[in-house]
Amino acid sequence: MKIRVRFAAFFCMAAAMSVPVSCVTKPAVREIVFEDQMTLLQARSIQSRTFELTDRIQAMRSVLTTLQDLDFVIDGADSSLGIITATKLQRYQLHITVKVDALDSGRIRVRAQMSAGMVELAQGVYQEFFASLEKNFFLFG
Amino acid sequence: MKKKFNRPIWWIFPAAAGVLCACAMQVQPEHLRLVPESLAKRQLQTRIFQTGDEAAVLAAATATLQDIGFLVDESEVPLGLVVASKERSAVQPAEVAGQITLAILIGLTGNNYDPVWDETQIMRVSLVATPVMTEQSGTAVRITFQRIVFTNKGGVSKSEALGTPEIYREFFDKLSKALFLEAQEI
Numbered sequence: 001m002k003i004r005v006r007f008a009a010f011f012c013m014a015a016a017m018s019v020p021v022s023c024v025t026k027p028a029v030r031e032i033v034f035e036d037q038m039t040l041l042q043a044r045s046i047q048s049r050t051f052e053l054t055d056r057i058q059a060m061r062s063v064l065t066t067l068q069d070l071d072f073v074i075d076g077a078d079s080s081l082g083i084i085t086a087t088k089l090q091r092y093q094l095h096i097t098v099k100v101d102a103l104d105s106g107r108i109r110v111r112a113q114m115s116a117g118m119v120e121l122a123q124g125v126y127q128e129f130f131a132s133l134e135k136n137f138f139l140f141g
Numbered sequence: 142m143k144k145k146f147n148r149p150i151w152w153i154f155p156a157a158a159g160v161l162c163a164c165a166m167q168v169q170p171e172h173l174r175l176v177p178e179s180l181a182k183r184q185l186q187t188r189i190f191q192t193g194d195e196a197a198v199l200a201a202a203t204a205t206l207q208d209i210g211f212l213v214d215e216s217e218v219p220l221g222l223v224v225a226s227k228e229r230s231a232v233q234p235a236e237v238a239g240q241i242t243l244a245i246l247i248g249l250t251g252n253n254y255d256p257v258w259d260e261t262q263i264m265r266v267s268l269v270a271t272p273v274m275t276e277q278s279g280t281a282v283r284i285t286f287q288r289i290v291f292t293n294k295g296g297v298s299k300s301e302a303l304g305t306p307e308i309y310r311e312f313f314d315k316l317s318k319a320l321f322l323e324a325q326e327i
Contacts (some may be wrong), residue, residue, distance in 0.1 A: 060220055064269050065283075068186070069179045070172075071302045073287045074267035079219040086267075089287050089300035094168055116168050124170035132175040 044111070049130045051137055053108040059137070060084060060100045063110065066136045070129075072096065092119040096129075185306055187283040188313045189273055190320055195221055198270045198280045201319040208315065211266060221270035231262040231290045260293040264303070284312060 053059050063084055064074060072086035072094075082100040087093060094116045101109045112129055114121055190198055196218065203213060203223050211225035240256035247254035268284045286308065290299040 057219060061269075061271055064220060064222065065183075065271070066175075068267070068269065068283055068285050069175055069183055071182075071285075073265050073285050073302070074222060074224055074269070076215040076224060077217040077220050077222050079217055084220075087287075088172075089289065089302060090172070092166075092168060093300060094172075114168070120167045122167040122169050125168055125173055128170040128173040132173060135175055 046126050047113055048109060048111040049133075050103065050107050050109045051134070053137060054102075054106055056082060056100055056102045056108060059108045059110070062136045063098050063100060063133065066129075066133045067096070067098075069136070070132060092116045094119075182304075183283070185309055186285055186304065187281050188316075189279045189281045190317075191279045192320070193272065193278065193280065195270050195272055195280050198282060198320065199223060202268050202270065202282060202284075202316055205312070205316045205319050206266065206268070208319075209312075211264075223268045224266070225268075226263055226265040228261055228263050231259040233259065255294070257292050257294055257296070257298075259290050259298050262288050262290045262299075264288045282313075282316065284309065 051059070057079060060077070060079060060082065064077070067074060067084070067086045070088065071090075072088045075085040075087055075095075077084045082102075084098045084100070086096050086098075088096070094114060096112060096114045098113075099111045101111075103109050110130070110133065112126060114125060114129075192198060199216075199218065199221060203216070203225075206213065206223065206225045210229075211227045213223060213225045215224040216222065236258045237256075240258050244254045244256040264286060265288070266284060266286050268282065271281045271283070273279050273281050286303040288299070288301060288303055289297055292298050
């Protein structure tokens with residue numbers, strides 16, 4: 001009997017505790033859709049680079065080469081929108097979307113966004129990606 | 142004996158293991174760095190065909206991929222890109238037999254074990270054709286393979302880039318035949 005009472009008390013406590021915990025930890029859908037881990041400008045500056053290039057299609061081809069050099073397999077591309085998507089499979093699945101735009105100033109802007117699901121991106125991944133891309137821009141124009 | 146573990150030295154090992162695990166679970170900058178091996182890999186994955194007709198090369202490459210059972214998922218001619226995939230069985234009878242035996246043995250001890258084995262695999266390929274403007278003019282074709290293996294429980298057991306030299310050689314031999322052209326290594 002004592003055991004039953006103790007079990008019931010434990011169960012009630014656990015249930016009571018789970019309610020506020022679930023309220024606190026469950027993020028609202030709005031927060032997931034509009035998450036702002038950093039300010040918009042910060043994100044853009046980390047994820048974007050502008051290059052002294054003029055040919056957008058040639059720039060996109062260099063992005064494809066760089067992604068293949070880095071062991072990505074290309075998922076798809078749209079030359080009219082300037083979008084390339086690719087995935088790298090290791091212990092994680094790293095997805096990347098690269099957007100290549102021709103600016104009015106005659107230069108090319110490249111914006112990359114990476115996501116590896118629950119696996120975090122260490123600091124410096126974007127800088128390293130753009131350094132690799134710059135090398136290929138230099139080699140292939 | 143207890144005192145022995147109070148020494149700071151014993152805490153270094155779990156701490157180091159923790160740091161290593163944390164690093165392993167992050168995408169590190171060096172994973173996005175071009176290294177000398179990248180060039181060697183590029184050479185392995187690329188052949189140059191002595192034709193400036195990029196569209197013809199893409200058409201032949203697409204036909205070759207279809208011949209070896211791939212379904213074309215995406216194509217973007219202005220960029221010379223074709224993406225294809227195929228799903229195949231990944232079942233290995235020895236692995237299945239091993240898992241079922243293990244489940245029976247564990248079951249005899251009164252515990253439960255849900256046997257898990259590789260069931261299906263999705264192979265994906267991306268192929269990029271690029272005009273070559275150097276002294277060796279023509280069209281360069283680069284192909285990269287990867288696969289994801291799923292278990293009978295729906296989990297992912299392997300996700301990896303593929304590509305032994307033999308795979309690339311065989312693919313480019315087939316593509317050469319399709320194009321009636323001799324492929325040259327870069």
